[in-house]
Amino acid sequence: MRRVIRGKVWRFGDGITTDHIIPGRYYHLRGDLAALTAHAMEDADPGFARAARPGDIVVAGKNFGQGSSREYAALVLVERGIQAVVAASFARIFFRNAINVGLLPVICDTDGIETGDVLEIDLGAGVVRDLTRGFTRDFAPLPRWMLRIVEDGGIVPHILARGGFGFAFTEGEGDGRV
């Protein structure tokens, strides 16, 4: 994964649930990811699935991805080409799911970041820059082993590429909110 990511913002508020991201009424489409993705974020912003572009970044308030364990919530965002979700906090199952499917979660203060802003995420430095508005926010970088899973495209490719299961956990590295 590139150390610096840049993309256009889709801004959402606090408490975006997995039902907002991919509603339960599309349960039957779970076998068809492309069809499911056409409904991504439908109950938060019905225009999102059509208008989002590969490389865009989702920005939200607190507790993003709260609710059910449905991994499809992270998957439809990846399928739509979203590179990263930046939120004030994440529900922990969503956070784990994001890592597992190769979607970068970043935890920082998101106040003042708005739809259409261009955001730059510097993974090495732990800094988010709003290039449109000219402010920066710091974040605690993910532990290196977690970032490696994201870089490998998720935990399954990670295990296949690295020949097995077992992580070099380094304590005190990043804040590892899982």
Added chain:
Amino acid sequence: MRGQTLVEKILSRRLGRPVEAGEFVVAPVDLVLAHEGTAPLAIERFAALGRERPATGVLLFLDHAAPAPRAELANVQRRMRAFAAETGARLYGVGTGICHQIVAERWAAPGQIIVGADSHTCTAGALGAFATGMGSTDVGVAMAFGATWFRVPGTIRLDLTGRGSDGRGLPPSVTAKDVILHIIGLLGDDGAVYRALEFGGPVVEALDAEGRMTLCNMAVEAGAKTGLCASDGTILWFLEHMGRGGDFVPLVPDPDAPYERRLEVDLSGLSPLVAVPPAVDDVRPVEELVGLRIDQVLIGTCTNGRLSDLRLAAWIIAGRRVHPDVRLLVAPASRRVYTEALAEGLIEALVRAGATVLPPGCGPCVGVHLGVLGDGERCLSTQNRNFPGRMGNPRGEIYLASPATAAATAVAGELADPREFLA
């Protein structure tokens, strides 16, 4: 050695060395579970890892949309049956009940580590297991390796005290559901994110295993990784009742366990509560909402579909009529609950009063079938979530309450205070 929280104790026992909150560990997993909504992807991940046989116990459930309401879901169920037949995974089919209830009845035991592709896997914490919800990929990996990684969570300890000289009593018509709604209101829906909730104190000691399951079930609604209760004589009794007394291990946290936060909660003045949409932590006393128009009442789900819940509902409804303006749906949490309720005459009393009984399973909780709301309709439900669209229609509203409040509402035809029915 320093004292340990329940979570630290369980993980330390399974790993054979002391672990502390904050540490990352790879731990063995005793049991994994998934249902129609999450199993297909878990199976796909398991297969992608090149494994043929699961490395741990695998339970698969047809509960979320069973019997299948559409061909796509019927085909998912066929694939799950085929996978179970090929790999020896245990499949619980249509009509057997909700995954978390069956896990509690037949599988969960103190000291186990359980990982489920469903957020309410934490229900089994009531029996002293470390049980947590994850996504399908995590569950597929745990299936393949019989282990997964965890960050040992810090713990928020809740000491619950009620009425009486022993502090064990709850006010009239106040149930475990009201208690957990109150706690979620206190903590907020993200108040326990990344943490474990440990429930204790006189009120919890006096609760039966079913009430403790209601508490632990909704730990995730405060964002928690899991909820836990000590495994004591009540749990021994429950396991014996389920024919599994041999699974019992006593497990209590140390008195000097290092809690991240410790909260004393006085429940002696609590009213029955209602969580108002669209948030689980917008919790209000029932008296503020009495008279609100309600179109549908649901009694059931992994939160409140157990025998004690149906008893409470039948106690209020028996001999009365469900109000003609309300549809009352009742879904027993498992076939066992259903047959016990039949034997006690609860089902007959409910049906005679006008209830519609649904097959054991999730019923309309997740909005796939059996009670989707119409535009502008309101449901009072004993379930655990009231998010927009949860019951299949973002233009419907869901209010959360106890089975007592639900039953009172079904009879009154509008949101009602159960204290007026349970004098």
